[in-house]
């Protein structure tokens with residue numbers, strides 16, 4: 596973890612966004628002050644249209660604020676150096692088809708490297724390594740378009756990891772995946788975190804958010820209305836009501852059976868650990 600002279604952590608990404616207005620006049624997000632710190636997993640939660648994707652797309656300058664600033668690894672991002680943001684902040688889209696463009700899976704992962712001038716044997720070695728880290732080596736000759744949704748998501752992730760980003764952003768990483776694929780993607784996200792890469796993701800699955808996140812940001816009407824630990828967020832009924840969210844199952848069970856309120860279990864594993872002590 597890095598620290599500045601005041602002893603506070605220095606963010607890897609710092610976004611100030613007064614507002615982002617889409618061409619049709621819709622304000623996607625407003626008054627956003629959002630930072631990503633080293634070695635953390637942040638989950639954005641909130642109802643449909645709350646602004647999660649719009650915020651995420653600002654983190655690698657896919658979208659830019661009407662007024663505001665994006666700073667990545669200490670560098671202010673402008674029209675001229677967006678490539679810095681794209682490389683440092685890898686983005687895995689929910690709709691992987693928008694990301695996978697080459698004729699084969701291996702070519703696709705190589706494509707990202709070529710954009711940064713890495714070619715030949717070095718590029719192939721790194722691309723194969725990235726595919727191996729997402730358990731997708733067996734897919735390297737396949738046509739990306741015909742892969743399953745879960746496989747596409749993993750290849751999108753490999754295409755991002757190959758560039759050694761400081762932050763990986765995933766928009767709804769589990770959407771449309773079967774339970775097995777969800778577990779695989781969640782496992783890979785945990786591994787990325789263990790390797791010291793920060794992760795920011797959006798999700799409608801609050802069980803997943805409770806399991807994976809160090810910090811949960813609740814969004815409503817284009818704004819972050821709370822940013823805190825999963826315990827603080829998921830035990831704040833008023834906040835959840837405001838954002839139209841239902842607490843994760845473990846929290847509802849804890850309420851129903853009257854678990855000691857100081858324990859604040861948010862995951863199934865937390866509940867099991869409480870029961871195994873009683």
Ligand SMILES: Nc1ncnc2c1ncn2[C@@H]1O[C@H](COP(=O)(O)OP(=O)(O)OP(=O)(O)O)[C@@H](O)[C@H]1O
Nearest residue numbers: 617619621622623642643644645646647648649650
């Ligand atoms: N391309 C666009 N043009 C106009 N308005 C848009 C566009 N994309 C998003 N919006 C609007 O911006 C607001 C925020 O949308 P966004 O997609 O960021 O929300 P979200 O929290 O990701 O929603 P969901 O959970 O449904 O994916 C919504 O009002 C949405 O209708």
